Structures are given as structure tokens and as C-alpha cells.
Amino acid sequence: MNMVEPKDRIVAWLKDAYAMEESIVEVLDKQVAMTADLPEIQQGIQRHLEATKMHAETVKGCLESLGEETSGLKAGMAKVGGKVQGLMMGMAPDSLVKNALQDYATEHMEIASYRALIVAAQQTGLTEIETACTSILHNEEAMAAWLEQQLPTIVQLELSSAN
Numbered sequence: 150m151n152m153v154e155p156k157d158r159i160v161a162w163l164k165d166a167y168a169m170e171e172s173i174v175e176v177l178d179k180q181v182a183m184t185a186d187l188p189e190i191q192q193g194i195q196r197h198l199e200a201t202k203m204h205a206e207t208v209k210g211c212l213e214s215l216g217e218e219t220s221g222l223k224a225g226m227a228k229v230g231g232k233v234q235g236l237m238m239g240m241a242p243d244s245l246v247k248n249a250l251q252d253y254a255t256e257h258m259e260i261a262s263y264r265a266l267i268v269a270a271q272q273t274g275l276t277e278i279e280t281a282c283t284s285i286l287h288n289e290e291a292m293a294a295w296l297e298q299q300l301p302t303i304v305q306l307e308l309s310s311a312n
């Protein structure tokens with residue numbers, strides 16, 4: 150094991166989470182534009198987009214509470230965000246179903262990330278970080294449930310539009 154302070158680890162993971170949320174904002178922005186013909190789905194994506202922006206703000210607040218400078222965060226984003234984007238861009242967003250699968254996978258990546266952060270915050274007694282990440286986690290879980298519930302509708306929509 151190398152000698153990285155637990156707090157530095159948590160800071161690094163929070164920065165990853167921030168980059169992840171920011172990458173998702175970009176993807177969801179595009180999806181909102183693509184679903185203009187499907188108002189119900191578009192509204193859901195819009196809600197997800199707003200929630201994602203709030204998650205990014207919350208994570209930024211966590212970093213600031215740990216004394217981190219956040220103005221330079223975007224500079225480091227390309228590198229860390231690249232991984233998430235790689236995951237998300239693995240499938241071309243050329244169909245509703247592909248987008249739905251991508252969003253579903255991404256949501257679970259978020260769930261895993263916040264679960265890990267919660268454990269790390271608990272282990273190091275960072276109660277405020279734990280609370281913030283727990284509230285984001287609940288939000289991600291609700292979104293994952295919504296995405297799961299939407300999936301049959303989206304598959305049916307795409308099948309019927311193929312005729």
C-alpha cells in the first residue's frame with residue numbers, strides 16, 4: 150500500500166464523482182434534444198438532467214468543505230471524465246433503446262460510486278460527506294428505478310416505429 154492519506158483518497162474520489170456528473174449532464178443534454186417528439190420521455194430526461202446538475206453542485210460543496218479549490222476542477226475533467234465517457238459512449242446513441250441501456254448502466258455506475266464514497270466517509274468520520282452522498286445515492290436509486298420501469302415502453306416504442 151502506498152502512503153496516501155485517507156482524506157486525499159476521498160478528495161480524489163469526489164473529483165471523479167464530479168467529473169462523472171458533469172459528463173452525464175452533457176449526455177442528458179443531448180438526449181433532451183433528441184426526444185422532442187416524445188414529451189413524456191423528454192420530461193423524465195429533463196428531470197434527470199436537473200437532478201444531475203444538483204449532484205454536481207453537492208459534490209462540489211463536499212470538496213469545498215474539505216478545503217479543496219474547485220475553480221480548477223474542469224481542467225482535470227477531461228482525463229477522469231474520459232473513463233466515464235468511454236463507458237457511456239461505448240454504444241452509439243443512435244436509438245432510444247441504446248440510450249436507455251446506456252443511462253441504466255451509467256446510473257448504476259453512479260450508485261456504485263456513491264456507495265463507495267459513503268463507506269469511505271463513514272470510515273474517516275466525515276459525517277457531512279456521508280450525509281451528502283447518501284442523499285445523492287437515494288436520488289440515483291430512484292432514477293435507476295424509473296429507468297428500469299421505462300425500459301419496456303421504450304422497447305415497444307422502438308419496435309413499433311420500426312414498422
Ligand SMILES: [Fe+2]
Pocket residue numbers: 170200201204259289
Ligand atoms: Fe448523479
Ligand SMILES: [Fe+2]
Pocket residue numbers: 201256259289292
Ligand atoms: Fe443519476
